[in-house]
Amino acid sequence: MKAIVSAAEMTRADKYTIDQGLSGELLMERAAQACVDELMPHLGQREHIAVFCGGGNNGGDGFAMARILHQSGFKVHVHYLKDEVKDEAAHHFKILCESNCPRNLIDHTRGFEIPSTVTWIIDALVGVGLKSALKGPVIELIHQINQHRAPVLSVDMPSGLCADHGELMGEHVVARLTVTFQTLKFAHVITPACLACGDIVTRDIGIRFPDSHQQKAFALQRTDYHRDPRPPNSHKGTFGSLAVVGGFPGMEGAANLTAMAALRFGAGKVTIMSPHPGSGRFHHDSVMTGSEKRLDAFSAVVIGPGLSRGQLAQEWLANTTLGRARVVWDADGLALLANRPKDRGRQFVVTPHPGEAAQLLGLQGQEIQARRLASSHALRQMFPDTWIVLKGFRTIISAPDGSIYVCTPGNAALATAGSGDVLAGMIGAMLAQSECATQDAVLLSVLRHALSAEHWLEQHADHAMLAEDIVEDLKRLI
Numbered sequence: 001m002k003a004i005v006s007a008a009e010m011t012r013a014d015k016y017t018i019d020q021g022l023s024g025e026l027l028m029e030r031a032a033q034a035c036v037d038e039l040m041p042h043l044g045q046r047e048h049i050a051v052f053c054g055g056g057n058n059g060g061d062g063f064a065m066a067r068i069l070h071q072s073g074f075k076v077h078v079h080y081l082k083d084e085v086k087d088e089a090a091h092h093f094k095i096l097c098e099s100n101c102p103r104n105l106i107d108h109t110r111g112f113e114i115p116s117t118v119t120w121i122i123d124a125l126v127g128v129g130l131k132s133a134l135k136g137p138v139i140e141l142i143h144q145i146n147q148h149r150a151p152v153l154s155v156d157m158p159s160g161l162c163a164d165h166g167e168l169m170g171e172h173v174v175a176r177l178t179v180t181f182q183t184l185k186f187a188h189v190i191t192p193a194c195l196a197c198g199d200i201v202t203r204d205i206g207i208r209f210p211d212s213h214q215q216k217a218f219a220l221q222r223t224d225y226h227r228d229p230r231p232p233n234s235h236k237g238t239f240g241s242l243a244v245v246g247g248f249p250g251m252e253g254a255a256n257l258t259a260m261a262a263l264r265f266g267a268g269k270v271t272i273m274s275p276h277p278g279s280g281r282f283h284h285d286s287v288m289t290g291s292e293k294r295l296d297a298f299s300a301v302v303i304g305p306g307l308s309r310g311q312l313a314q315e316w317l318a319n320t321t322l323g324r325a326r327v328v329w330d331a332d333g334l335a336l337l338a339n340r341p342k343d344r345g346r347q348f349v350v351t352p353h354p355g356e357a358a359q360l361l362g363l364q365g366q367e368i369q370a371r372r373l374a375s376s377h378a379l380r381q382m383f384p385d386t387w388i389v390l391k392g393f394r395t396i397i398s399a400p401d402g403s404i405y406v407c408t409p410g411n412a413a414l415a416t417a418g419s420g421d422v423l424a425g426m427i428g429a430m431l432a433q434s435e436c437a438t439q440d441a442v443l444l445s446v447l448r449h450a451l452s453a454e455h456w457l458e459q460h461a462d463h464a465m466l467a468e469d470i471v472e473d474l475k476r477l478i
Helices: 007-019 023-044 056-070 087-098 138-148 252-264 312-316 333-335 353-362 365-369 372-382 419-431 437-459 469-473
Strands: 002-005 048-054 075-080 103-105 120-124 150-153 177-181 199-203 217-222 243-244 269-275 287-288 300-303 326-329 389-390 397-398 402-408
Touching: 007 120, 023 056, 023 087, 023 150, 023 177, 023 199, 048 056, 056 075, 056 087, 056 120, 056 150, 087 397, 177 217, 217 372, 217 437, 243 252, 243 419, 252 365, 252 389, 252 419, 269 402, 287 300, 300 333, 300 365, 300 419, 312 333, 326 419, 333 353, 365 372, 372 397, 389 437, 397 437, 402 437, 419 437, 437 469
Parallel strands: 048 075, 048 120, 075 103, 120 150, 150 177, 177 199, 217 402, 243 269, 243 300, 269 287, 300 326
Antiparallel strands: 002 217, 389 397, 397 402
16 A cells, blocks of 8 residues: 555655754755656657746746756756745756756746747746645646646646545646655545646655655555465355345346356355246355245445335335345435344445445435545545445545555546446455455455456457456456
8 A cells, every 4th residue: 555645744744854953955956857857758859848836845846857958968948937936946947047048037018938949847836835726827838738738747746636545636737647755645646636637657756754754645555455365174165155135127137247246256156036036037056045034143244235215125024134244325225225224333334435425425426526535534424334435437435543555556447337246246245254354354355346347448448348257357357
């Protein structure tokens, strides 16, 4: 996992590092060199690099970058917004001036246009400290940067994005490459803001966090997935029994997908519980069916795939006894959870997609997508003891203790009917195994689900994957 921090946490780490004896000027020099190192493989011999600098620390990184590139023999022009530069940035501006690197103060009253000969743009206008939408002449400059043919490297954060969430506050730079320092910030990994960052590289420049720092947000990486082999003396009972409550008439396929995914992901036994257990659409020999409403005997339960929201489903679920089973609420089950107030204090796993989250919160789906982190926090308020899995590109997982996990693998191949049913079955399978912590069940399932889409794109079109292909991929060794 990679750490994710807020702007305030990063500021405290900067101050702590400086207090420990590493100067701000040196940190700025290291940041600039890290950006240059990442840019170099993209540069040819006849580059024309335009460096745009603000008046703060981000601008100071840009001044130092421009000097290094100029001294390396590249054609560099620095364009800066303010003639008053302070603190460490002023130090690097002074050295830039002594290097005779071409530079100019942008005079918006006379107009400014980025030369057509520019082949790379360095965005060092505003860093991670931005809290509100940009205003004034910088907006026109950002328009020009985004419309220019040259690719953009953003220093730390594309200008106009807030580091503390994934929301778009207004005009912002759209980068080809973002180089950030020490740790990721929320805007680097959460949509829609992360889509403006391009490729993201995190570089260690020596910033250290104080011992009192408590890491509460993490980005899941491909390498985080690991499952130990099964004990040689195990049997099906070792891996628990899972009930899938759903598969009502006309929606048996959803329950089938959940059940088969659970078996593929290691559940010992899986039973679909439905008022019509004899339906011919429950066709997998490995899956049992039943109509028993007492689920006490099961290790875990998934409620919702193909459940429907009709009167029959409400009545059937109202009389269902969960006992001490570990429960995943998914799909239609989420809409019916509100009718079971006695269960809302338990530690469940809920897995809404944006539309379902919108219904739970009384919002529109586009509002959830625009404010995904805030929506996850709102769901946490609604279900304080529950693991929240807000599905979608860059699925956000919120733990009962307030920790946040963002799944960075995955792609649009997962945007297919039944994909969520498969994920619910995977989580249920792991919960059914009594030795498995809820955290592992949720994180590993979400990550493995996303990796199936990564595998798919290695040989197929992203629009062609079916939910059955995700189940099939679970056979694959990782």
